[in-house]
Amino acid sequence: MPIIADSLMDSVYAYRLSKIPSLIPMTYNSVVKQYIEMYAVKKKNFSGRILGLTKIYYPLFEEILDRYNMPLELKNLAIVESALNPNATSRVGASGLWQFMYSTGRMYGLEVNTFIDDRRDPVKSTIAAALHLRDLYNIYQDWALALAAYNCGPGNVNKAIRRSGGKTNFWEIYRFLPQETRGYIPAFIAATYTMTYYNEHGIVPVEPEFPLTTDTVMVNKELHLQQVASILKIPIETLEKLNPQYKRNIIPAINSSLPLVLPYHSSLAFDEFRDSIHAY
Numbered sequence: 001m002p003i004i005a006d007s008l009m010d011s012v013y014a015y016r017l018s019k020i021p022s023l024i025p026m027t028y029n030s031v032v033k034q035y036i037e038m039y040a041v042k043k044k045n046f047s048g049r050i051l052g053l054t055k056i057y058y059p060l061f062e063e064i065l066d067r068y069n070m071p072l073e074l075k076n077l078a079i080v081e082s083a084l085n086p087n088a089t090s091r092v093g094a095s096g097l098w099q100f101m102y103s104t105g106r107m108y109g110l111e112v113n114t115f116i117d118d119r120r121d122p123v124k125s126t127i128a129a130a131l132h133l134r135d136l137y138n139i140y141q142d143w144a145l146a147l148a149a150y151n152c153g154p155g156n157v158n159k160a161i162r163r164s165g166g167k168t169n170f171w172e173i174y175r176f177l178p179q180e181t182r183g184y185i186p187a188f189i190a191a192t193y194t195m196t197y198y199n200e201h202g203i204v205p206v207e208p209e210f211p212l213t214t215d216t217v218m219v220n221k222e223l224h225l226q227q228v229a230s231i232l233k234i235p236i237e238t239l240e241k242l243n244p245q246y247k248r249n250i251i252p253a254i255n256s257s258l259p260l261v262l263p264y265h266s267s268l269a270f271d272e273f274r275d276s277i278h279a280y
Contacts, residue, residue, distance in 0.1 A: 035190030051205040053084040098129035121245035144170035215267035
């Protein structure tokens, strides 16, 4: 019986993946199955939290990916990269929703200084990710290889292609790639599957702890988030979650205007009490 049941699930998973509209091949095999069962079966609570966060980030991701004519399913890559946490930092120093290293981020216009880390800015980092992925696709003309290169760099992908005897299919160069990258494409496919078929697995979205509806105001003087929190009666933790790019909770708007994201109902109040906030 277990063999029959297992075989049945294989056919269900494969069929469901085949029905997802995607430019990126939704290949099904035993490696992908392990990741599907991790996201959709073993870690339902984790996937429920992710599902809640998609309400905040996916509209933004889709708008930017569409602007650059990129496959919208790439939005699911941020699950693999950061679990949709803009403050995520890897052991090697990659940061943000899209896990940019310092040097790669600078190549795509992401500023990092004492006060600001644009890698944590949801808008700027998503634009940078779309441009970086577009450049990688232009190199390989293959989305799976482009994603692999996003993870481990073109040098490692090129080396795997050479060691495989010139193969240019992800699964044919799979064993020549770094260990982490071998799981990267299967995890992306599994995340896409789970975000598409969560209902079938009884996964319930967990509502995020910060507002779903926000507005952005521009600030043209240096400002501490605590000044905004105190005058507008917004928890400082909410402002920190909505503005993760400000490393010290300071908006260093000295020579330029910088954005401040607020709960939607607070944006009008900010304009009304702007002078009081700056004077606080």
